[in-house]
Amino acid sequence: MMKTDGLFRFPAATRHDAGVVAWMDAHPGELGDLARHWFDVMRSCDDDVRELLHDGHPTACAGDVAFGYVNAFTAHVNVGFFKGAELPDPAGLLQGAGKSMRHVKLRPGEAIDENALRALIAAAWTDMDSRR
Template structure:
């Protein structure tokens, strides 16, 4: 039996979503990998969502960004976002650490205001990205039970 590479596993996880959502996720992840060439990408195929975090050292607790894929949309998370200055009021969330931006599509990552927030988040990160680290993709967990990855059909009244 051939074992799947981490890339093949992630591709299979993304295939569970609608083609439109999977396309936004794939393009967003490609942009983040290009922007963060020294990150360790940590993948969690969780109950609620598929989460791909970007950490400077492979520790989830030191992660700076993540992309979460839900049945109807993709979200960019700032994992240390609570202290992030947000003059334009882009960040959503009220938790004790994380803030997020729901992405219209992958071009959200190209907006000047989002790029500025990301640059600030990297400067403020508790552990900086290290140029000596080579990008790596790591599948961290796969939940046995998961919510449907595609929107449920709307029932006619």
């Protein structure tokens, strides 16, 4: 990983990473289904989406620039964004207080504004695609 321009760059990211597939296989049930679904939405942003495991969780990249990730915990899934603090979030889904990163916390059985989350994912893709 390189972070020379304020971006997380992963030259080793590939179109389909075996580590990501193994991570998904290791997370069955509702939490795994949530993570898989939203990572698939990230994958569908463009033909140039690349992926890898970073810090142990699936990470989606615009080429080599990370734009989003998913991670499963005991009772929730995070859908996160590397420059989330800069994304438009009219629905108020984003959580976190870090300098750059933000995430949306999803729990099985709780309603989520799917259109708003899809819009965040698309905005994160577009933002990182333009920065590379």
